Amino acid sequence: MERCEFIEQCGFYQRFATKNSAAWRGLFDSYCCGRLVRYCERYRLYRSETVSFSDDMMPNGRNVPSAFKLLL
Ligand code: SF4
Structure with missing residues (x-):
């Protein structure tokens, strides 16, 4: 499993990581802890x-x- 190298400093992740609905978890699992990390616009900006x-x-x-x- 990949993990974004900016996860500790990412304001988006830090703000919303406690979200637990399928839509949010899918986002985190795909980008922040998944194979799409290099396609994340935030990742590109941090880099x-x-x-x-x-x-x-x-x-x-x-x-x-x-x-x-509003989703949990
Ligand atoms: S993948 Fe994008 S949104 Fe997720 S922690 Fe990295 S920079 Fe933030």
Whole structure:
């Protein structure tokens, strides 16, 4: 299992990692602890040492939809 090297500093992961619904777990299992890590837009920004971007930005580069935030 891969694990993103930025997981400790990633604001998105740190903010939402306690989410437990299938949609959220699927996201974390695919990107943060899975094979899609290199396709994560946040990962690319961390690698390019871009430091200023929202914790709400998802791996696909878009902000978390409000309905998605309501999921546990
Ligand atoms: S959201 Fe992206 S940068 Fe953050 S921990 Fe997951 S894979 Fe890494």
